[in-house]
Amino acid sequence: MVEAVLIDLFSLPANLQNNIQGLLHNILETIEKCSSIHALCVYVMCCRRQGSERKDEQEFLFPALRGFQSLNRRLEVICAQTTAAALYTIKQRLDEKDLSIIKVILPTIRRDLMKVYIDHLFTAVYQFEFEDLQVVSDCESLQISEPQHEGQTLPSQDVALIQSEIQMYLESLPSLKGELTILRSSLIPDDIFLHGFTTRTGGISYIPTLSSCNLFSSCKRRDPQVVVKENLRRLANAAGFNPDAFHRVKVDHANAVCIVGKTEPDNYDGIVTNQKGFTLAAPGADCIPVLFADPVRKACGAAHSGWKGTLLGVSMATVNAMVFEYGCNMKDILVVLGPSVGPCCYKLPHESAKEFHRIDPKCVRLFDSANPYIDIRRATRILLERGGILPKNIQDDSITDQNQNITFCTACHPDKFYSHFRDGTNFGTQIGFISIKD
Template sequence: MAEAVLIDLCNLTGSSKDCIQKSLLFLKDIVEKNTGNGASCVYIMCCQTPFGDRSNMEGTLQDFVSMQQVLWKDCEVVSNSSMAAAFYTVKKKLDEKNLSLIKMIVPWKRKASIKAYIDCLFTAVYKFEFEVFPEDCEGESLQQSFGDQHGLDILSREQLVDIQTDVQRYLGSLESLQGTPNILKSYLIPEELFLHGFTTRSGGISYVPTLSSMNLFSSSRRRDPKVVVKENLRRLGEAAGFNPEAFHPVKVDHANTVWIMGKPEPDWYDGIVTDQKGITIAALGADCIPLLFCDPVKKVCGAAHSGWKGTLLGVAMAAVHAMVAEFGCSVKDILVVLGPSVGPCCFTLSKEDAEKFHAIHPNCVRLIDSLRPYVDIRKATRILLERGGILPQNIQDDSVTDRSQNVTLCTSCHPDKFFSNVRDGSNFGTQIGFISIQD
């Protein structure tokens, strides 16, 4: 059962008022049927596609809107200059109401292009059901009435490029939310050798509250599509000084596999190490620890994602071992920085899992006898790194005495700065730690 109805009435240029009125009368029956079956919202998109003639658009829309207000008081007209703008505007309205089931009513010749826009701008959270207009309405072809001369069942490569360009151009025109990108840097990593940083929430275009605004990961279970994350990454790269086209994040598996860049890439890995210049590698984090590694002597760097499972599996030392084995690094030269992550103030596990951290060191757990003990995955990470030979002074975490130099802030405690799964639930955003070797 649809929660919302979305009607594509784009490319109205050249349509007569009489034709539009006939179309509205026909669509009125469809809308009444769907709203009677539970749909709470109806949106009518009026715009020009990238192929359309815009010359008479303004007058046509004014006529359409005035008639729509008479026919459907509960419908909302979304009028934009491009298809991408219209769809993105509707998506915001759907997200504000947390709606996911959409009935899409389209001219049949435009179905393929509409699907291409949906594939760009929506994730699998949204379920679209399509209904096409009949061949004619009171003797006239609706497709011809709407002036659609370019729709095809299968889009050409040029049409797909036009749609992608339309989306990218529109997203690129949006103002950044929450100011410009704010990047935290470690005092431990030498800036003359390595470009690095940990991102915060500001400076992107993601608007869903728990994803706003510099969300840097798209999931089929969340409402931010890949194109929005790509635009966020472009803005981050511009601010930080790296090329987003040469960007490689980990492919999280919550385990301890490390990819040595230059060797065959695994399907999933929680760490990357490289000696290649001009390549930015990154570890994702939204409570899990984004770890950055560097060896100033050999000019090698690494990034790893360490959640509680990865911590127990030793992903941090797995990255260190890869740097030593593949690039001849000395453990004594490797520097490690723990980025923003959930602190022991906010993170609990089952008693059974907490006991595994207690076995690493009792100081890693508080209230061990409770049903949900508090666990310090950062302390466990430091202990495992030191046991592996990393010098204590070569590890930066929340134990720094100068709090102004602390980049290992609690993600759950700082909603203004960071995303957090623990705090925000399943539709959470993601920040990153990134590093690259300076040319």
Template sequence: MVEAVLIDLFSLPANLQNNIRGLLHNILETIEKCSSIPAPLVYVICCQRQGTERNGEQEFLLPALRDFQSLKKRLEVVHALTTAAALYTIKQRLDEKDLSIVKVILPTLRKDLMKVYIDHLFTAVYQFEFEDLQVATDCKNLQIAEPWSEEQRLPTQDVALIRSEIQTYLESLPSLNGELTILRSSLIPGDIFLHGFTTRTGGISYIPNLSSCNLFSSSKRRDPQVVVKENLRRLADAAGFDPETFHRVKIDHANAVCIMGKTEPDSYDGIVTNQKGITIAAPGADCIPVLFADPVRKACGAAHSGWKGTLLGVSMATVNAMVSEYGCNVKDILVVLGPSVGPCCYKLPHESAKEFHRIDPKCVRLFDSANPYVDIRRATRILLESGGILPENIQDDSITDQNQNITFCTACHPDKFYSHFRDGTNFGTQIGFISIKD
């Protein structure tokens, strides 16, 4: 069932505007007549020419719009300087109402262009059906069809122009919910390494659970890759690294480690490098983003350590990769545990909690309950120390700093951090990142 209709009049020349009135009238009449109650939302996008008043530009549409009382509150004319700006505005309206099934009525010549814009600005959460801009004569035109999957037919240079337009528009947007904030550890020497842990503020993601500096996109979330890329660009600008030489782990919740410069595994939760200027990163939205630094051999690493990865020893696997690949001495390696869900909030089923109890009974609270509280940070520290990392070379603020400089509980601080445990499946993600300075 169509939830919203987008009528694209963006690039129609002025000499066609008189003809469009009747056409638009017929389209709206069909929508009003054929839709279930309530009628779908209708968005009409038009080009707002620079130096013109919006009211003047809207005049040619008014005769076609004023007759539709049932659609009056559900119809919006969206003026914008670019298609990217118009579509992003409509995406915000859809997301506010949690809508995702959209019919796009547009000139045939605009179809391939529009598909590129949609492919970049939306994710697989949304379904789109396309219809040529012509008089709709029956109700079946409003039924949703299969999502489009045609081969891209636009010339490469046109696609590049669209990407550039989208990027320019996103770069122009203001940061949301405060300034971009980077947490840094005093344990890692700043003269050798660039590093930090992000919080949730200072990006452009506007969906509440993803607001505002979300750094991960997937087909199941409403934040598209272009928005995440812009958030990363702003982070890179603030932190001082090159987003073009940025590499994050490809999460598998296991213990594989990628060695930068060698064949990249299909998935891995640890990554190490000794190359200057390469920024490596691990995400976390309850799972621990762990950073590793050896100031003697000038090598570094990052790992994503959830409860499964913790039990599988991903942190020590990352340490061992630094030792075997770069000749690091385990006693020189510094380890910082980033923002992650704390033992105050995190629960696991009893069977999983038993594995942490075997590492150390103190890793589990209320062990006899169906869902005991689990301390994945303590388990990580114990496994690192067992592998030879010096206790004084591990920063976990839940035990080393009562002021909580870095290792905050993500679930306890909704203003600062994303949390899968707290927010559910449509959650945002922060990262820990590190690189060797030139």
């Protein structure tokens, strides 16, 4: 069932621009007769005239809205200088109301163009259907009908122009929730490595559970890839790395490791390199982003360690890859555990808790309960130490000087971090990243 209607009047033929009030009135009248429009939200998208204010545009279109009292509280006119700006503003309105099924009524010549904008600014969470607004220019009339032809692929140069317009608009947006903040470890030498762990501030993601520096997009979330790319661009500028040489693990909650420069596995939770200029990253939104650095051999790595990956030994698999590929010595490798869910908050079913209890009973709290509390950080440290990493070369929340602690509980700090455990399925993601300086 359609939840919202978008009427695209952004680019009408020139001879109809002066009759936009009549056009809008006729469209609303037609829709109202054809559907139960009173139950829907309606958004009218139009071009803001150069030098005009939004209020002026609203007043200009107001006569066309008369007679539609049932729509007054559900109808909004969105005027902007670009299609990207108008459509992204409408996306914000849809997200505020948690609406996902949208009917788009637009001139036939705009349909293929609009689909490109939608593909970039929306994810698979949303469903769109289209109706053609057929404009008959000689008599300045219109009719609404089902699409008359299959969509055609736009020329690549047109797609590139749309991408550029979207990028420029997103770059112009202000940062939300404060300045971009990066947490850094004193264990990793900053004269050799560039590294850090992100927090949730300083990006442009506006959905509450994703706001604001979300760094992961999926078909199940409302943050599109272009927004995540803009957040990453801002992070790269602040941190000083090249976003075009950025390699994030392809999470599988297992223990495969990718060696930069060799054949890339389909999925992997660890990645290592000894090449300068490549920034390696691991996500975390309760799972641990783990960073690895060998200042002697000048090699580094990153790993994503959730409870499954921890039990499968993904951290030691990453260490072993550094030893095997680059001749690293265990005693030289430094390991830093980033923000992740702590034993104060994280529970697992008793059967899964047994596996952590076997590693060390101290990894489980209230073991006899149906859902014991689990310490995946302690388990990670124990497995690293058993594998040959020196205890002094591991930084986590157990360090003596808590002023140096960067392994905060993500679930306990909603102002600083995202948490899948706390926020549910539409959660944001922070990362740990590392590279070798030139």
